[in-house]
Amino acid sequence: QLQLQESGPGLVKPSETLSLTCTVSGGSISSSSFYWGWIRRPPGKGLEWIANIYYSGSTSYNPSLKSPVTISVDTSRNQFSLKLTSVTAADTAVYYCARFSRAYSYGFDYWGQGSLVTVSS
């Protein structure tokens, strides 16, 4: 059974960099059928897609995001990562990593449990 697990600091100071890693187990991140993505849910708000990455390193980003974002992949560790720089309180959210089916459902079919990140001094 595929599992995804987010890891990273739960508290980040304003203007600093938020870094999260998603570890995939029970399957290969190098599958040609999937993208790997990050989604967040700020408190009291809805879901917001952040970015997707393919195992080859091809990326797509939400053009509406205000904080600069970088998504990367490490196929040797079966992990992908997210960095948001110059964060503000508006980046406080539960961050989810998920698998996106690019060849079948065009939806996120497996999700991590979520990681709460608070931006505060």
Add this chain to the structure above:
Amino acid sequence: DIQMTQSPSTLSASVRDRITITCRASQSISNWLAWYQQKPGKAPKLLIYKASSLESGVPSRFSGSGSGTEFTLTISSLQPDDFATYYCQYYYNYLVAFGHGTKVEIK
């Protein structure tokens, strides 16, 4: 950018009610639309993909329809476990976006 309008934002209903949630896209997205259910403290769960295909393990009381710009999620007979927040999500030209969500609450 494609704008996605999801309605209503809140829906009050009773057990065994039939309910419908709508998502409208500002331009055609073919059938590249999915629906999710999210409960407090949990990750979203994929219910419907490609507008009308039921994800494995999802009860048949859930159904989706539509193509182009207008899509609906229907729950034919609301069960106690179905009170949650529902989101639509489109995929178009390598970009993904979610609707703003519909909270289904007990009347």
